[in-house]
Amino acid sequence: MSFNTLKHLIPVAWIKCCLLIGVAAFGLCGCSQDAPVSKSKMSKYGGTLHVGTETGFYGFDIFGPGKGGELNPSMATLNNLIQEPLFRLDLSGNIIPVLGLSAILSDNNRAWDIKLRQSVFFHDGTPFNADAVVLHWQRQLDPDNHFTGRKIFQAIQAVEKVDDYTVRFVLEFPWPPFLKLLSDESYLSVFIPSPRAVKEGTHNGAPVGTGPFKFFKDSPTDGFIVVKNHDYWQKGLPYLDKIIFRVLPDHQSRYASLIAGQMDVIYLDRGNLIQKADKAPSFFTHHAKGSGAEIVLINMRKPPLDDIRVRRALAFANYQKQEIKLAYGGILPFARHPLGEAFECVNDAYPEHDLEKARQLIADYGKPVIIGYLHSNTSRGKVIGELFQQLCKSIGVDLKLIPLPANGQIMRVLKRDFHLATWRILSVNDHGPQLYRSFHSKSPTNFTGYSSTLMDALLQSQRTEMGPEIRKEILCDIARLINKDVPILYRGGRRRYIAASEKVKNISDIAGLTVNMATAWIDSEKKSRIKTHKTVQKVVDSFDCPDPCKDFEDTDVIKAKILGTWKGMDDWGAKYKFIFKEDNTVRLHKTGRMKKTVPYEICSSKVYFQGRVKLVATPGTDKNKMEIQWKRDDIQGVVVFFKGD
Amino acid sequence: MIKLIAKKLLRLFFILIAVTAITFFMVNLLPGDAAYNIAGPDSTAEEIENIRKDLGLNENVVVRYLNWLFKVVKGDLGESLLARGLVSRAIVSRLPVTIELLVLSVLLSLMLAIPFGVICAYKPGSLIDKAVSSTAFGMMAVPVFVMGIALIYIFSIHLRWLPATGFSPISAGIFANIKSLLLPAFTIAMVEWVPLMRVLRSDMITTLQENYILMARSKGLPAPYILFRHALQPSSLTLITILGLQIGHLFGGSMIVETIFALPGIGRLLIGSIFGRDYAMVQGCILFTTIAYVIVNFAVDMLYAFLDPRIRKQMVDGHG
Known part of the structure; x- marks a missing residue:
């Protein structure tokens, strides 16, 4: 599934609130002060997302990670959750407002006045305003700092404060890509850090931004952990309580972690694994179209x-x-x-x-x-x-x-x-x-x-x-x-791939190679990795034992039929052994997975019991063969069991 | 004994100088340095030069090594060139992973090596001896990364008993902690137990031909008692030597296993630092590993004395 197919799932507020303000060339739009999120009926709050990446995280200050503040995709994804830029690009290449509200080009095309969003605070309580933006850009533009990323924004001559919530970018010459580059989330330069954190020198290791998640911990053993920013300016976001990024350098074992359910989202760049994930119904693969x-x-x-x-x-x-x-x-x-x-x-x-x-x-x-x-x-x-x-x-x-x-x-x-x-x-x-x-x-x-x-x-x-x-x-x-x-x-x-478990919803994308997880949520009921059964032959009316059961006539006959050991194998090769006992209990055994004893009830010629899934056995005329139907959430199927040890 | 310890410490000092110097010069021989890594591909020669100057990489390699050495003597392992953090802190934060992995894998190796070694020695040439030996050599022939992936497939994906990757610290619960290390430790043990088993088998066959074993047999003592009470201890000297070497080697971390299972141990730190040409971090890791190696081998020497009274006597007499 490509990101484009998920477009309808993106909270519309990001796009809906935009008003075209006359800079049609760049598709720039302004946004109201409050940007409420239109919460999907299905979206749920809470939960922890586990993300497996190939590379580690080397710092969040423009002078920290080197490479001129250029971010690798996993670093860019993480950084996006903590720090925010003035603008972003949407899927169609339109510029949408984030910390900036509007951008107006001067008559001589050599200065941009950018209005900033008000009532926004950094995670450390520092207010976001023109001073924060100017300080951040002055650090980059100061020739004494020898910032290697300076060449990317070489046309920017100065950044000045116009008022508390307006900044002016002065250009050396008319520079058409200005806004698009200012929205480019692969550069650390465009993200506005907390002036206090920068001044105290803590920003590189413990970043402080205005984003939907706050830095919590970075340790080699626990991973890089970000937690929900309850005071996030975009009301309603984020859905998740916590996201844990872990570095899993080996491709095979990273994929194995996804299959084993340890990871919810992983970065992939090996063709065979991407194809495998693509074919697996339990996972969704997403790819972001890159350029270059x-x-x-x-x-x-x-x-x-x-x-x-x-x-x-x-x-x-x-x-x-x-x-x-x-x-x-x-x-x-x-x-x-x-x-x-x-x-x-x-x-x-x-x-x-x-x-x-x-x-x-x-x-x-x-x-x-x-x-x-x-x-x-x-x-x-x-x-x-x-x-x-x-x-x-x-x-x-x-x-x-x-x-x-x-x-x-x-x-x-x-x-x-x-x-x-x-x-x-x-x-x-x-x-x-x-x-x-x-x-x-x-x-x-x-x-x-x-x-x-x-x-x-x-x-x-x-x-x-x-x-x-x-x-x-x-x-x-x-x-x-x-x-x-x-x-x-x-x-x-160039293209970047991720694979996500089916319980992760609404991973929307942004332009470039980064993945926006701010809008993601977890469908906690979707824990099953049971794939949709394609060969369901018949479905019983209900998987729940009727309450009260009115039909007792054939209980003893049915019980006599089912007592003993039954073995079956599902379409994926998993082997089952069910032992129905006289004391109205059944011992459930799935090879390597499950071993438990549960009660069963007989009613209307059917046997109702429940392991990890709801099960209904229907003994037929053949005393050595029995169909057992299973159901979990909205997925159901049939496994044929045969009697014998 | 004191003389012996002093002698060992002096040897440790020279070993440390030699190993760290050789490593430092070897890493310097690799093409590219940390400045290229920091600057990235879209850089100018001038930018690279500025970074090299900032990091002190323009200095002569001997001067840089001596600078590093003087700092180490003062207890300062320096700062990482890439992660911009203290080297000592990075090593200490990864130490629990490496030590736990080491202890668990050694225990598992011994749990396999000792019983199988003893059984094979008791009936050399028997069917069981041949079967165990063939299986052991087969296991040794399997590359660690294949073994690791196979174990992940069986225990994580198929059976879902153990996590495929990651490390849970003890603070997350002892059960979760051991669970997270079982697969990597088992992967190491599956290879490491074979030489241990082989040397124990071979030494024990010799021991079992000694007169005092014959005496024990003639007294009618049961075979397990003879094997484990009388024969195992004197047959363990080579086993201990090999074990010491293995422990020393594992202190440096098992790079492949740590990478496959995403364990944040010393091995992964070292390999990442070599790729990034992070000299300070490489040197810190090597220094730590060398010290650990020498100390473990010193402990092994001491253990000989404990196990064999003849060696103890030699040491006390000053001939050791």
Whole structure:
């Protein structure tokens, strides 16, 4: 099930309260002071959600975790519960208000006035206001702080307080992606922390925000625990009392924890496990459409890769579809450009897999091509390397594989000491700034050494073009030029998966790769992992013994029929042994699961008893065979039992 | 005895210097450092340089090692480069997991090794000896991660008796605590009991040929009494040696088992730190493991004296 199919389950308040305020280009809307949640009839309060993640949590201060405040998906999900940004993107890419209420662009397109939500408090009681926003941004913008994430928001020159609940973002130049980046929850920069917690230096380990959950504890043994914020500004939320995040690094055992019922939600990125979870009726898998792409950087400074024929030959040899299948188990979308699967560009000039064309280009080049390929030293990295090596071999290119750990690879790329290197284009709300940093000839992070006057001009114009349609077309032109000049190869798109137990409801998503658990609730009655039985032959009128039972005539006859041991096996291979005894009790035994004795009642030719589920036995004419029907919640089925030890 | 302890302590000091120095230089040989990890892929050379400067990574490796050593002498293991917390605190917080896992897995190993070792030694070459030996070697051949996943499948998914992952501290109840460690401990024990059983079997076969055992038999003492009362203790010296090595090794944490079962022990901390090039944390973990290793082996030496009066006499006489 994709996130989109859950759209109707999202509390409508987040979207409903929005009023369009005339910045149609960005779909921005304002929101009333109080944003009551329209509580679904079914939603329930209380309970603890257990979430299993692959990676740990390294801190919540912009100067804490490093990587310029860039968050990995599980970290972003957790952070979202504690801290909040000014705006968020909804599923359609519209900007919706969170701590900000409205954003108005100045006439010269170089300043945004943002109205802030009032009567909001941080978890430590500090009021949320313009001072908190200004302090947070000044820390990032101060050149003395050397904040590495500064380059993402480089167009922001200053952030000023206009009044207690209005702030002004002053831009160096008209910058169209401003609001989308301000809503990008993969950057810690956009979340407003408590000024007191920042000042006291405790925010990194014990974050304090305005979000629906409060930090409670972070310990290696108990996990990262957040508890409900009872004073949350969005009335009615959250539903859960507590969420516990545990780091479960091994994929197989993480999945096993979900099956065993230890975890309610897990992150998955192995194709076989995602497919398994997809097929299991007890779980729901969700995926968030990301943007960006898994790529291979081509160092265009180094011969023979400075020759377009060699680069295009590699692009034609590249068999993305096969790589997605072999290395990722088919779980990633096909990437035709770096702008994401939701971004459509007509005639994107993507070089389709064509070994014949590739051979021809290498033959035209006329010299031996020997190049190195830096890839991850994981098992997946090896598959990626070996597949491309085989493809290159078939076109006459000698590809030397260089498996390296992540930071060794980063080091080689940053030193420009590579031919080819696996890399990724991050999933972000707007790709303009990232493309500029990656492909502008003057950019210090242009690792491929790509240099094109046309590309520089396109990158420059997307930076300041305020018309959304024109800007979209410019971004597509950039994608086409990338596909034509081949500074990168594509290995797949980006997508994030989670699997959740069926009792977890309303995990709504947000744009990007983060999962919004603030609206989730647990259906406590849905503890059963019994799958829907597809072969129900007949259903008794009721699974409850009629009270009072009016029909006593055949009790002794029925009892004589059922006394003794009965064995059966359900459709999933679970074996049962029921021993009906003279004293009106039945010993229930399911292999490895259950062993208990319960009373049974005979009425109207049927035998009523209850183990974990409600059971009704109906002895037939065959004295050695009996059907026992079971029911739990709204699921029911039939198991045929045979008499004998 | 005091002379012996002093000698051991001096040896411990040199071992610590050697091990920590070798580790420090080896981790430095790995490509990339913590600065690349902190800065992330979208960084400039200048940003990397600034981070390296802040972390002191620009210094010569020998200078950095000596700086670290001087701090350690003062009792300061330093701060983690990545998690930004005290190394000592991180190690202490994970110590209960590692120690509990160690104790439980050693107990389970001994519970398997001693009875089977004794039975096999009592009737060497018999059907039971062959069956136990074949099973044991079969178990030893199974990789730990396969064993772990198989046990999770049986006991967590199929039978639902034990949790698949995670650790419940003692504060959550002793039953929950032991339950959370049973599968990982059993996974370790399934491999570790085999060498213990084999050495015990072999030593015991020799012991059972001694004259005093013959005497005991001729007195008509029952076989279990002879085996466990008279033969087991003198046959345990090699067993204790191997056990000491295993305990020392387990103090460093069982990385694979801790990863599969998501146990927050020293092993997982160490492996994460190596991947992140978190030198301070790696050094802290290695220092702890080395000290534990040496102490355990010292304890084993002392245990020899307890078990064998001849060795005790040698030690007291100063020949040990």
